Amino acid sequence: MPANPTSLSLERPASLKAALSMLAADPALTPIAGCTDVYVGLQFGTLTERRFIDLWDLKELRGISVDRDVLRIGALTTYTAIIQSTIVQKRLPMLVAASREVGGAQIQNRGTLGGNVANASPAGDTLPVLAAANARIVLRNHKGTRTVAFDSFYTGYRKSVRQPDELIVAIEMPRIDGQQWWRKVGTRRAQAISKIMMAAVRGRDLRIAFGSVAPTVVLAAKAAAVLRGGGSIADAQAALETEIAPIDDVRSTGEYRMKVAANLLAQFWNETR
Amino acid sequence: MARAVGRNVRRKDGDAKVTGAAKYIDDLTFPGMMYGATIRSTIPRGTIAARHVALTDDFVIADHRDIPGPNYVALIDPDQPCLAVDHIRHFAEPILLVAHADKHALIDVHQRVTIETRALTPNYDPETSEACFKRISIDKGQIDFGFQISDFVIDGEYRTGHQEQLYIETNGVIAVPGDGAMTVYGSLQCPYYVHKALVVLLKLPPEKVRVVQTETGGGFGGKEEYPSMLACHAAILARKAKRPVKMIYDRVEDLLATTKRHPSIVRHRTGLKRDGRITAMDVDVIMDGGAYATLSAVVLSRGVIHATGPYRCDHVRIRGRAMMTHTPPNGAFRGFGAPQTQFAIEAHIDRISDRLGIDPVTLREINALRPGDTTATGQKLGKDASALPVLRDAVKRSRFTQKRKKLKGTNRGIGLSLFFHGSGFTGGGEVKLASKASLELTATGAKILVASTEIGQGTRTMHAQIVADALGVPFDAIDVHEADTAFVPDSGPTVASRTCMIVGKLLERCARDMRKRLGKLTPAQYYKKHGSFTVTSQYEPPPGLQWSDDTYAGDAYGSYAWGCNVVELEVDPVTFEVTPINVTAVAEIGQAIHPMMAIGQIEGGTAQGIGYALTEEVVMKDGRMANAQLTNYIIPTPLDAAPMDIGVMARPYQHGPFGAKGVGEMPIDGPAPAVINALRHCGFDVRSIPATPERLMSAFARENSAGRRRRTP
Numbered sequence: 001m002p003a004n005p006t007s008l009s010l011e012r013p014a015s016l017k018a019a020l021s022m023l024a025a026d027p028a029l030t031p032i033a034g035c036t037d038v039y040v041g042l043q044f045g046t047l048t049e050r051r052f053i054d055l056w057d058l059k060e061l062r063g064i065s066v067d068r069d070v071l072r073i074g075a076l077t078t079y080t081a082i083i084q085s086t087i088v089q090k091r092l093p094m095l096v097a098a099s100r101e102v103g104g105a106q107i108q109n110r111g112t113l114g115g116n117v118a119n120a121s122p123a124g125d126t127l128p129v130l131a132a133a134n135a136r137i138v139l140r141n142h143k144g145t146r147t148v149a150f151d152s153f154y155t156g157y158r159k160s161v162r163q164p165d166e167l168i169v170a171i172e173m174p175r176i177d178g179q180q181w182w183r184k185v186g187t188r189r190a191q192a193i194s195k196i197m198m199a200a201v202r203g204r205d206l207r208i209a210f211g212s213v214a215p216t217v218v219l220a221a222k223a224a225a226v227l228r229g230g231g232s233i234a235d236a237q238a239a240l241e242t243e244i245a246p247i248d249d250v251r252s253t254g255e256y257r258m259k260v261a262a263n264l265l266a267q268f269w270n271e272t273r
Numbered sequence: 274m275a276r277a278v279g280r281n282v283r284r285k286d287g288d289a290k291v292t293g294a295a296k297y298i299d300d301l302t303f304p305g306m307m308y309g310a311t312i313r314s315t316i317p318r319g320t321i322a323a324r325h326v327a328l329t330d331d332f333v334i335a336d337h338r339d340i341p342g343p344n345y346v347a348l349i350d351p352d353q354p355c356l357a358v359d360h361i362r363h364f365a366e367p368i369l370l371v372a373h374a375d376k377h378a379l380i381d382v383h384q385r386v387t388i389e390t391r392a393l394t395p396n397y398d399p400e401t402s403e404a405c406f407k408r409i410s411i412d413k414g415q416i417d418f419g420f421q422i423s424d425f426v427i428d429g430e431y432r433t434g435h436q437e438q439l440y441i442e443t444n445g446v447i448a449v450p451g452d453g454a455m456t457v458y459g460s461l462q463c464p465y466y467v468h469k470a471l472v473v474l475l476k477l478p479p480e481k482v483r484v485v486q487t488e489t490g491g492g493f494g495g496k497e498e499y500p501s502m503l504a505c506h507a508a509i510l511a512r513k514a515k516r517p518v519k520m521i522y523d524r525v526e527d528l529l530a531t532t533k534r535h536p537s538i539v540r541h542r543t544g545l546k547r548d549g550r551i552t553a554m555d556v557d558v559i560m561d562g563g564a565y566a567t568l569s570a571v572v573l574s575r576g577v578i579h580a581t582g583p584y585r586c587d588h589v590r591i592r593g594r595a596m597m598t599h600t601p602p603n604g605a606f607r608g609f610g611a612p613q614t615q616f617a618i619e620a621h622i623d624r625i626s627d628r629l630g631i632d633p634v635t636l637r638e639i640n641a642l643r644p645g646d647t648t649a650t651g652q653k654l655g656k657d658a659s660a661l662p663v664l665r666d667a668v669k670r671s672r673f674t675q676k677r678k679k680l681k682g683t684n685r686g687i688g689l690s691l692f693f694h695g696s697g698f699t700g701g702g703e704v705k706l707a708s709k710a711s712l713e714l715t716a717t718g719a720k721i722l723v724a725s726t727e728i729g730q731g732t733r734t735m736h737a738q739i740v741a742d743a744l745g746v747p748f749d750a751i752d753v754h755e756a757d758t759a760f761v762p763d764s765g766p767t768v769a770s771r772t773c774m775i776v777g778k779l780l781e782r783c784a785r786d787m788r789k790r791l792g793k794l795t796p797a798q799y800y801k802k803h804g805s806f807t808v809t810s811q812y813e814p815p816p817g818l819q820w821s822d823d824t825y826a827g828d829a830y831g832s833y834a835w836g837c838n839v840v841e842l843e844v845d846p847v848t849f850e851v852t853p854i855n856v857t858a859v860a861e862i863g864q865a866i867h868p869m870m871a872i873g874q875i876e877g878g879t880a881q882g883i884g885y886a887l888t889e890e891v892v893m894k895d896g897r898m899a900n901a902q903l904t905n906y907i908i909p910t911p912l913d914a915a916p917m918d919i920g921v922m923a924r925p926y927q928h929g930p931f932g933a934k935g936v937g938e939m940p941i942d943g944p945a946p947a948v949i950n951a952l953r954h955c956g957f958d959v960r961s962i963p964a965t966p967e968r969l970m971s972a973f974a975r976e977n978s979a980g981r982r983r984r985t986p
Contacts (some may be wrong), residue, residue: 001379001381001383001384002380002523003380003790004377004380004381005377006377040904043523044525044902115601185848185850185966186469187905187907188887188888188907188909188910188912188913189910189912189913190910190913191850191910192907193904193905214700250892250899250905251900251905252966252967253967255967255970256849256966256970258965259970260847260848260849260966260970262848263848264848266847267847
């Protein structure tokens, strides 16, 4: 059942500083920006939060830059901005590819990278990319800033180390040394939630990440170790099976996800060098 | 004067829809209007022990005791209560109605109403169900003899799932009470169905009930019978509140509560000669009707009549039954039983083709119905029987035979399906309906008065084209009255591919009668001299048409349209995703009144059929649709529907307007079996739809474990 709009409240800070003060004073506020998931949750009655703080106008949180070889993407950068960015196209094409498959143009115009991270859905389209890219999440509260490695950001299903008074302000990624590979398997060719996703980097680094196969995005370290050590695809697939725990839901089955994850691993390994 | 028929004239409804001026039901308001909501069952089966309502006086609350007439939605069987009394037979069954002036006040109303229930064990299996809505038997020749003379007997079981119509505009109505009267405006296909239901339920004289169709954003059968239920609900509230009441379903409620296509289980046993001739067809058809009868009897009827496909066979036995289960009632959906049974026969024919080593085209050529042949019900086909022409054209256009060879052993496959579809109501249905259409002379031309609804398919335009040419006036001289029961006669429902062939023909007759009366005058001259007059014509069966409901034998339909689809597709060996590469759809429809709209019907029906084949799955959990959101009920986007090559052939039907037959439903009969046959061509033995990647993966695993030669991913 939809949430009653009269039960909702909204704070609209004029600056990041103001936003952080509001959160410090009232950590029960839920930060929102593009609202692409918030509206769905309100409509379906699955979102219990009623008090929100709108970050959409905070320009400090937008923008894409490179500083000392680190790619920094502001939390409020939209998928459209990522798709159009020549910097991201050059340095992180798998993020561009992932962004292109998020919803339709309207969703890409509203949805943000920080929102995708904060929303913490295991089916979040950009999350395997961030895991494979060895990203770091920059968090800030009214007292200061801290940076967390992406693979230790999530602690469980829709849970992360972000404290209630903290905002994700940026996502940072080191230069990627290797070939990037990405594939989303959705329920159809567009406007689809993923059934399984894989992002990987093969080069001096070998990082392989899967989405929609466990309560959080999974960095398949064991499978990568097998491959790095010259093991066979079959051995890597066997290792992968111990690292992911896909389930049945209305979109697919655990059996399918397990099998296709193994197939994707093989496809990636065959298509890259 | 340029003829209108056969030209792509400007749509009557086009400008208003493109500019946003068209008013849909949710665009309308009335003074003092309230909003209505429905409290529904949350269990699939049980009894109601008590209702607890904690609402203030500003809410209007109604239940079955507020119904002045008998508590059922009048359609075929009086079995479906408008509001549940003691028993619950499905999830989302309506129990209570609530209205309030502020629509936000209704959002959490469900939490303040408690329905105490005692659960009973539900049954979701139509095969073990003890309640049957309808049984039909068709017998032709002697089935035992047919098997005796055969060299081979090949059997198979085929299954299809639910499918949701997914019109863009969800169901919605507004009921406006009057002094001992009721007017209902709504998004609907059949104004007189709604009218009948309201007359019975409200116990009002027919002239005190008025139903007005508002601009309707799609129907596909989903607004054939369901709007009667919704209109009754709004009318009950409006009557009690003495104020207009608007009820609009959101997408979730629409998906959870309204009708879907009947799931089916079809079993074939077919006797064949070594040379491929079919000698016996024994078919068992089971349809899952859901919790109430709705239209199951007639869906089954069309299903069984089409169950042998467009094939000649002297010895036929068909047994059909529509069974009750504890899911929301299934109902009308484009194709109406024929997509299910033609999926089965067309998948079966390709399995026969494999077993006999006769290629799918030749096998169909040997057995296809030709002019002069008789169908399963013994109907002798006329010269317009076009199974062979559509088959040959589709095979040629798609280069089927060459591709079939070239693609063998690759990830690509190509498959075809041959099918037909009876236009108009089945059997004696049109005689019983006795539809009427009227034409009124205006100062500038004529105005069409019919209850046929424009639901996006082009009714108004197509009817005006027929009238313009039959009357000999320009297309723009023809107006179309809105479908309002206070003004238009009962032309029957807008269903069954009958709006052009049956109602269009009535209008053609009206126009010719009007022409006679005008003599040499133009409509304007006559109008100036004598004023207006109205011509009405009523359905009469074409001479010689015979049908028996007792033996289920005779002329099942006035005419049939014929179709052949070829689907070329690719299976991704990594993910088992299927990508249609090309679809060829050839349709013989008598005469395309408006070629662009006819092609639009074929393209749309084909895309909907591809969804039915591959992605559209209603996931039922405990009798409830678990994926009742657009995010998770997967219809094809333009990227999922393949490029299409559409061929329209014309073999005129002498009793159709300008030779036209029906076109609306047939296009959805063919894509699913063509897809499944293409999958078979690339090594996947699939006998149920939707053929999701998950199912294909299982089929692949089965094949491999059976040790048969298959490609590895």
